[in-house]
Amino acid sequence: MHVFTEKLKAILENKKQRRNQDGFTLLELLVVVAILAAIAGTATIALKDTDARASAAAHVAMMDELNKGIRTYRILKKNELPSRFDSLLASADGSTVSTAADPGMLGFDLGVDAIIGTVDDEVEAIMIDGGLTSLMYIDQTVADTDQEGYDFDSSVTTPCDAANIQSLINSRKNAVVAGNIFMTPEANGCGFEFPLNSTDTTGIQVVLWNGGTERLTGVPSAATNFWDDGEIVYMITGIGPSSTLFNVNELGGMTTVPIYRHVKADEYGRFMAVWNIGTYSGSSDGTTGIDAGEQLELVAIVDGALDTKEEELGEWDGTRNTI
Secondary structure, eight states: OHHHHHHHHHHHHHHHHHHHHHOOOHHHHHHHHHHHHHHHHHHHHHTTTHHHHHHHHHHHHHHHHHHHHHHHHHHHTTSOOOOOEEEEEEESSSSOOTTOBOOSOSSSOBTTTEEEEEEOHHHHHHHHHTTOOEEEEEETTOOTTSSTTOOSSTTOSOTTSTTTHHHHHHOTTSOOOGGGTTSOGGGTSOEEEEEOOTTOSSOEEEEEEOSOHHHHHSOOOOOSSTTSTTOEEEEEEEOOTTSGGGOTTSTTOOSOOOOOOSSOTTSOOOOEEEEEEEEESSOSSSSSOEEEEEEEEEEEEEOTTOOOHHHHHHHHHTSSOOO
């Protein structure tokens, strides 16, 4: 009997040891959960805004590539710049651009870093001489019958006008997207090409930089106003897919049209080129009184929010929280 009792105790002891080896106590589980929670919290802090900062880094690289691409194109084409850049403006009738206007979907604030201004035939002449012979404008009179799928609403006959263009872009019934909006209706856009004319005395409307010279060049200005006499005038154009810069059949043509992704889906998501077109003379508000320079010069590439490369770098390294 004693032997049997000892064997039974041994069996029960072995079972108890196996139970202890196969599982965890509640206290042990709570400790593990607490450790995992601490690790997850640390990782979340470390990875905060990682995607946005990665996009900012990619944007900086794209800005560099576009800068090099335009300059390389000019060299290979024997001092001829790409043409057909996006004007960033809309025409009321699809032909006249002397009274062009903000189409209402750009994603940046005209009047802060950019304003609409008028350039005359002298400025048009240096643009043409430089190879930039035309600009793309939105035709607000494009009818819903001009392209299949434009009729996102049976009551809308002019889907490309400023009042309807964002609804057109947001509609699932067509292939229109904000980044391609300056392309022609045949390419699912609302745009038309306006040829520049060096004998045009009425002038054309373009978008002008209003963010100060120092942000673009690093050189401070002593002027009271950005448009004081002698101050440099900078024109902004969108670098969209209509540009000859992306014609792969052209010498120096790039194969990819970069996209700026820090905008809403119904806002224009392309990078911008900033050009030196001359100097102000007698301007009171920065929109007129422009004396043409000797030639059209690329100054900088800015992103879709009109941030410079240095400002975009600040978003990448976390020193500028505007993501």
